[in-house]
Amino acid sequence: NAGVTQTPKFQVLKTGQSMTLQCAQDMNHNSMYWYRQDPGMGLRLIYYSASEGTTDKGEVPNGYNVSRLNKREFSLRLESAAPSQTSVYFCASSAQKGLLKKGYTFGSGTRLTVV
Amino acid sequence: EDQVTQSPEALRLQEGESSSLNCSYTVSGLRGLFWYRQDPGKGPEFLFTLYSAGEEKEKERLKATLTKKESFLHITAPKPEDSATYLCAVQAGTGGSYIPTFGRGTSLIVHP
Numbered sequence: 001n002a003g004v005t006q007t008p009k010f011q012v013l014k015t016g017q018s019m020t021l022q023c024a025q026d027m028n029h030n031s032m033y034w035y036r037q038d039p040g041m042g043l044r045l046i047y048y049s050a051s052e053g054t055t056d057k058g059e060v061p062n063g064y065n066v067s068r069l070n071k072r073e074f075s076l077r078l079e080s081a082a083p084s085q086t087s088v089y090f091c092a093s094s095a096q097k098g099l100l101k102k103g104y105t106f107g108s109g110t111r112l113t114v115v
Numbered sequence: 116e117d118q119v120t121q122s123p124e125a126l127r128l129q130e131g132e133s134s135s136l137n138c139s140y141t142v143s144g145l146r147g148l149f150w151y152r153q154d155p156g157k158g159p160e161f162l163f164t165l166y167s168a169g170e171e172k173e174k175e176r177l178k179a180t181l182t183k184k185e186s187f188l189h190i191t192a193p194k195p196e197d198s199a200t201y202l203c204a205v206q207a208g209t210g211g212s213y214i215p216t217f218g219r220g221t222s223l224i225v226h227p
Contacts, residue, residue, distance in 0.1 A: 004158075033214075040219065041219065042202075042217045042218060042219040042220060043159075043202070043204075043217040044217075045214055048214060058214065090158050090159075092158075097213055097214075098146075098213040100147055100149065100164065100206060100215070101164060102161060102164070103149045103151065103161035103164060103204075104149075104159075104161065104215075105161070106158030106159045106160070107158050108156075108157055108158050109156075109157070109158050
């Protein structure tokens with residue numbers, strides 16, 4: 001099915017370990033986003049990529065890095081995981097950054113626990 | 116600073132009991148207001164986009180309306196399968212990024 005695919009679905013890390021969350025979309029969308037969702041906090045934007053070759057910080061970028069590998073793929077890296085990064089991470093995509101007639105398409109999420 | 120507030124935080128209804136969810140916003144230059152549905156363990160699923168005051172959109176038992184300060188998601192004769200968290204997001208024209216701001220959501224439970 002067309003959409004946004006995230007891997008892995010679940011991950012447990014020890015404090016200080018690193019990992020990369022993968023995201024791929026097959027809708028030929030230009031813009032991609034990484035959000036984290038915490039209880040009582042709603043969805044908060046970490047980084048986004050308006051188009052291939054560009055990335056920008058969102059509301060909560062500290063402790064994260066991103067790579068827009070090509071038009072389809074946008075990865076999120078935690079270089080040194082901290083317990084405060086325990087969260088559910090969602091990748092999303094849209095046809096364009098500024099025109100959201102059909103909103104975002106979200107992946108199913110990665111549930112990350114840092115111990 | 117753009118703000119989006121959803122109320123109530125949680126809502127329990129009996130099957131068939133109609134109600135409304137609220138999304139109030141304070142932004143400069145509204146470009147669009149979005150409603151999403153999120154089931155447990157899944158990502159948000161897009162429902163509606165509203166662009167201007169007075170606009171309405173409908174889908175099955177859901178109807179979204181928009182004024183200059185708030186949006187309502189009306190649920191008519193809900194069924195247990197309507198149970199989910201409903202998220203509102205607002206996109207404003209100022210600030211340059213055009214990235215929507217999300218509310219914290221309303222958790223809806225419909226009892227049979």
